[in-house]
Amino acid sequence: MGPSTVKSLSFYDTFTRRKVPFVPLDKSNIRLYVCGPTVYDYAHIGNARPVVVFDILYRLLKHWFPKVTYVRNITDVDDKINERSRKSGRSIKDITDETTKIFQSDMDALGALTPDVEPRATEHINQMIEMIENLMEKGHAYETKGHVLFNVPSMTDYGQLSGRNRDEQIAGARVDVAPYKNDPADFILWKPSGSDAPGWHSPWGFGRPGWHIECSAMSKMYLGETFDIHAGGIDLIFPHHENEIAQSRCAFGTCRMANLWMHNGYVTVEGEKMSKSAGNFYTVNGLLKDWPGETIRYALLSGHYRAPLNYSIKGLSDAQAALDRLYQAIRISEDNGHHNALPGVSVLDALADDLNTPLALSELHKLAGAVNKASDNEVRNKIRSELIESAKLLGLLDKKSEDWFRRGALKSNSPTSAEIEQLILSRDRAREIKDFKKADEIRDELESMGVTLEDSKNTTTWKMS
RNA sequence: GGCCCGGUAGCAGAGUGGUUAUGCAGAGGACUGCAAAUCCUUUUACGUCGGUUCGAUUCCGGCCCGGGCCUCCA
Numbered sequence: 001m002g003p004s005t006v007k008s009l010s011f012y013d014t015f016t017r018r019k020v021p022f023v024p025l026d027k028s029n030i031r032l033y034v035c036g037p038t039v040y041d042y043a044h045i046g047n048a049r050p051v052v053v054f055d056i057l058y059r060l061l062k063h064w065f066p067k068v069t070y071v072r073n074i075t076d077v078d079d080k081i082n083e084r085s086r087k088s089g090r091s092i093k094d095i096t097d098e099t100t101k102i103f104q105s106d107m108d109a110l111g112a113l114t115p116d117v118e119p120r121a122t123e124h125i126n127q128m129i130e131m132i133e134n135l136m137e138k139g140h141a142y143e144t145k146g147h148v149l150f151n152v153p154s155m156t157d158y159g160q161l162s163g164r165n166r167d168e169q170i171a172g173a174r175v176d177v178a179p180y181k182n183d184p185a186d187f188i189l190w191k192p193s194g195s196d197a198p199g200w201h202s203p204w205g206f207g208r209p210g211w212h213i214e215c216s217a218m219s220k221m222y223l224g225e226t227f228d229i230h231a232g233g234i235d236l237i238f239p240h241h242e243n244e245i246a247q248s249r250c251a252f253g254t255c256r257m258a259n260l261w262m263h264n265g266y267v268t269v270e271g272e273k274m275s276k277s278a279g280n281f282y283t284v285n286g287l288l289k290d291w292p293g294e295t296i297r298y299a300l301l302s303g304h305y306r307a308p309l310n311y312s313i314k315g316l317s318d319a320q321a322a323l324d325r326l327y328q329a330i331r332i333s334e335d336n337g338h339h340n341a342l343p344g345v346s347v348l349d350a351l352a353d354d355l356n357t358p359l360a361l362s363e364l365h366k367l368a369g370a371v372n373k374a375s376d377n378e379v380r381n382k383i384r385s386e387l388i389e390s391a392k393l394l395g396l397l398d399k400k401s402e403d404w405f406r407r408g409a410l411k412s413n414s415p416t417s418a419e420i421e422q423l424i425l426s427r428d429r430a431r432e433i434k435d436f437k438k439a440d441e442i443r444d445e446l447e448s449m450g451v452t453l454e455d456s457k458n459t460t461t462w463k464m465s
Numbered sequence: 466g467g468c469c470c471g472g473u474a475g476c477a478g479a480g481u482g483g484u485u486a487u488g489c490a491g492a493g494g495a496c497u498g499c500a501a502a503u504c505c506u507u508u509u510a511c512g513u514c515g516g517u518u519c520g521a522u523u524c525c526g527g528c529c530c531g532g533g534c535c536u537c538c539a
């Protein structure tokens with residue numbers, strides 16, 4: 001082994017369909033945009049995947065560069081929201097405000113850092129209108145019957161991200177072409193609102209924006225006309241990101257919107273794609289009632305972000321077991337001085353190579369094994385610090401290990417800590433007088449309450465099993 | 466129809482042209498009053514048929530199987 005060398009960052013770019021070295025536009029400020037949620041319902045585990053995966057990207061970039069600006073939008077104007085409002089009788093603001101709050105606290109529970117900016121679409125209507133006017137002036141958009149549409153044929157190299165030409169997509173279209181479109185591929189920038197939908201005054205009458213324009217307008221506002229990385233779920237490649245590119249590049253006259261496009265794979269349930277429309281989804285909020293957020297996070301990281309991830313309860317319990325092992329390694333030497341440790345090179349390398357989180361996790365386990373095996377205290381503490389610093393990059397192991405193992409608050413029927421400590425004391429007394437029958441009875445009693453004891457040389461610790 | 470991904474041991478899941486992934490589960494052992502945790506040893510692999518090669522799970526091609534996208538979608 002030579003001296004430890006850290007690889008440079010490289011990521012798979014959807015646009016060029018290959019792994020490319022990361023070359024910042026501006027080393028002093030890395031600019032990252034990730035498509036955020038449409039706030040009308042609880043986030044499901046599939047919505048959480050890009051949040052967690054690109055949270056690691058954010059952490060990694062922050063480790064590499066002095067400043068990163070991370071923008072994740074909140075889509076709070078959308079026909080699905082309108083429909084939810086109509087059906088529930090609740091106001092749109094009520095729904096979007098509450099859903100946003102739940103989303104933020106759920107993602108927080110998953111250990112995702114808060115983005116630097118979380119712009120809401122409804123607070124950027126003016127920027128969108130401005131951009132649409134710009135597109136019209138340049139001949140890329142037209143108005144018809146209250147709708148403003150982007151004219152796809154006006155952009156000669158449309159379709160590069162998704163790798164399909166215009167004829168192909170028209171030939172394969174599953175949906176009838178709206179009669180007001182000049183070209184079947186054209187898409188909506190602005191549409192009219194009646195009394196039943198939210199709207200804003202615009203040069204084209206009272207209306208609301210189309211789906212794609214918010215990301216173009218808000219990324220421009222916070223990150224500029226061209227920025228480093230644009231990321232999101234794989235299903236956003238077409239049409240969402242393709243159309244964002246069309247809007248931004250045509251409005252600004254740039255040759256690219258983002259330098260690098262990253263997309264995470266789907267989460268499946270029982271091998272099938274999970275989606276709100278299919279109804280087969282697990283919400284993060286629901287999962288948090290049964291599992292620590294860190295476990296849910298670990299499970300999301302156990303597969304490579306571009307590969308499909310099959311979600312299962314088995315996967316969660318595997319993740320929990322894996323975290324138990326990591327926390328156990330930290331636990332055996334809880335209070336030692338910090339060593340100003342740096343993340344392990346192997347962990348950094350794994351993440352630097354297109355966010356290889358499964359490999360990074362395995363390196364964490366190797367470090368944990370090294371901690372367990374270390375005979376020298378000094379060495380053990382050093383590796384332990386390295387483990388903790390490495391895990392930070394993955395947003396893991398940030399709790400006190402005792403808190404991790406005593407996750408009692410999760411289950412309402414669990415005994416209190418005081419009750420457990422009391423029983424342990426009784427058992428200790430029994431053990432002192434070698435009444436092992438009684439000692440074992442007490443342990444069995446605790447076990448039946450979900451508490452596992454661990455005797456060490458001079459003390460007994462416990463954990464929730 | 467067009468385009469794009471995969472198929473690795475019991476499960477999950479990396480990776481590599483020849484050398485241990487990793488976690489869980491299984492087997493044996495150490496430690497323990499007994500356990501738990503930990504440590505040691507250990508059993509199951511690379512869809513299929515060809516090609517390139519001294520050598521392929523790893524590269525190339527055919528085939529089989531599975532999945533996704535083609536204007537709701539993370």
